[in-house]
Amino acid sequence: MALVLQAYTFAQQYVNSCLHPTPTKSPMALRLGVISSAQINAAAVIHPVETHPDVILYSIASRDVQVAQQAAKKYNFRKAVGSYQELLDDPDVDIVYISTPNGLHYEWSAKALRAGKHVLCEKPFTSNAEEARKLVGLAKEKNLICEEAFHWQFHPAAHLFRQILESGQYGRILRTDAIMTASPGVPDGDIRWQFELAGGSMMDMTYALSFTRYALRDAKLKDIQTATARPYKQDKRVDEAMHSLLLFEDSRDSHLIQSRVYTDMSRKWIINKIVPRMWELPSIEVETDKAIIYFYNAMMPHLYHYIAISDKMTGKTEYKKQYDGGPCWGEAWTTGGKGGKSYWSTYRYQLEAFTHKVRGKDVPYWIPGEESIAQMEVIDAIYQAAGLPVRPSISTKA
Numbered sequence: 001m002a003l004v005l006q007a008y009t010f011a012q013q014y015v016n017s018c019l020h021p022t023p024t025k026s027p028m029a030l031r032l033g034v035i036s037s038a039q040i041n042a043a044a045v046i047h048p049v050e051t052h053p054d055v056i057l058y059s060i061a062s063r064d065v066q067v068a069q070q071a072a073k074k075y076n077f078r079k080a081v082g083s084y085q086e087l088l089d090d091p092d093v094d095i096v097y098i099s100t101p102n103g104l105h106y107e108w109s110a111k112a113l114r115a116g117k118h119v120l121c122e123k124p125f126t127s128n129a130e131e132a133r134k135l136v137g138l139a140k141e142k143n144l145i146c147e148e149a150f151h152w153q154f155h156p157a158a159h160l161f162r163q164i165l166e167s168g169q170y171g172r173i174l175r176t177d178a179i180m181t182a183s184p185g186v187p188d189g190d191i192r193w194q195f196e197l198a199g200g201s202m203m204d205m206t207y208a209l210s211f212t213r214y215a216l217r218d219a220k221l222k223d224i225q226t227a228t229a230r231p232y233k234q235d236k237r238v239d240e241a242m243h244s245l246l247l248f249e250d251s252r253d254s255h256l257i258q259s260r261v262y263t264d265m266s267r268k269w270i271i272n273k274i275v276p277r278m279w280e281l282p283s284i285e286v287e288t289d290k291a292i293i294y295f296y297n298a299m300m301p302h303l304y305h306y307i308a309i310s311d312k313m314t315g316k317t318e319y320k321k322q323y324d325g326g327p328c329w330g331e332a333w334t335t336g337g338k339g340g341k342s343y344w345s346t347y348r349y350q351l352e353a354f355t356h357k358v359r360g361k362d363v364p365y366w367i368p369g370e371e372s373i374a375q376m377e378v379i380d381a382i383y384q385a386a387g388l389p390v391r392p393s394i395s396t397k398a
């Protein structure tokens, strides 16, 4: 389903970029360089940039210059180059988006920082926690931005979800249950199946853990009760699926919270294997003292989402949604907030925050580097608990 959603996002973004024509660009607009010709580029940055007045599509790099030229022609980049380093050597590039396979995130983010560029790096941030620590340290040393592109966290629906959990109205969080599955599954040959490129369901579908840690905010991981991987048939080091039960300690009163995190890159179909589970969108359920709170489609809430709050005492369910404004972005016309637009994707909200951060302005929402480190530490711990190797560092040159 995640792949279908992704395809739908591409289409939606395309329609939106037509319906909402390119604004006049600032003469000093930030010049974006894109590293790789990945499929996700269009949805994640290209279309968001088209509707952003302070960023232009400046340069795209591919290992194959012809591929870069095709992408540049299709999306109106000013330049196309045949090596990632050539893009980084260009003094006119201000900000860089990195969409290489996971295993190369660290290498190219580090090289971009060393070249003096601000970085928006795809999720998962790095191959492992050690790389994450080094990258965050390097960004601090260079006084540059290096942000993990966990786009969903920038959307107003995510902020409403957190506000509901932290309102105190529903009591303490007792347990969480987050899933992300692909049905139809990820095709063989995809980068997500390659161990050396830091593949695996826990890495690719790291959203399920992100939903969990976001809901629990400052809770500390106390224990991994169980972690069971279903190995990929062609490489047993790669988790086709991962079922984990984590134990967190609440930062306020130290009570324990049990969190189930389930990721699956090859979810079984139902009814004699003829119906893919199209409805099984990345989601999280949170049980509190007083309610069950369910955030449906937390990964791409701009397409569709709801937050259902079921009262344990009355059995009544209340539904909420938030496509713009909300607790962080505010309503531009009433609170002086930035508001956002209801047609903005998670990626467009993310770009808005990223550019503001680069410009040194206040941002409605941000993911500190320490968060990305903590996320990678939990992923490493899950792999270890499941008896699988932590994803390797292949970028020794960075």
Ligand SMILES: NC(=O)C1=CN([C@@H]2O[C@H](COP(=O)(O)OP(=O)(O)OC[C@H]3O[C@@H](n4cnc5c(N)ncnc54)[C@H](OP(=O)(O)O)[C@@H]3O)[C@@H](O)[C@H]2O)C=CC1
Pocket: 006, 036, 037, 038, 039, 040, 041, 044, 061, 062, 063, 064, 067, 099, 100, 101, 102, 104, 122, 123, 124, 149, 151, 191, 197, 204
């Ligand atoms: N935020 C989101 O919603 C999403 C994020 N992602 C993340 O984005 C990244 C890219 O994913 P996706 O778009 O599916 O990737 P693709 O497989 O479509 O593209 C990856 C690109 O990386 C480059 N590359 C460099 N080295 C290699 C290598 N050894 N093998 C393969 N490709 C290589 C290639 O570009 P070239 O040949 O031009 O150099 C390739 O086109 C991943 O980290 C993934 O987790 C993915 C999907 C959605």
Ligand SMILES: O=C1OC[C@@H](O)[C@H](O)[C@H]1O
Pocket: 002, 003, 006, 204, 205
């Ligand atoms: O980040 C992602 O979001 C969409 C998924 O289909 C994809 O596997 C993942 O990389």
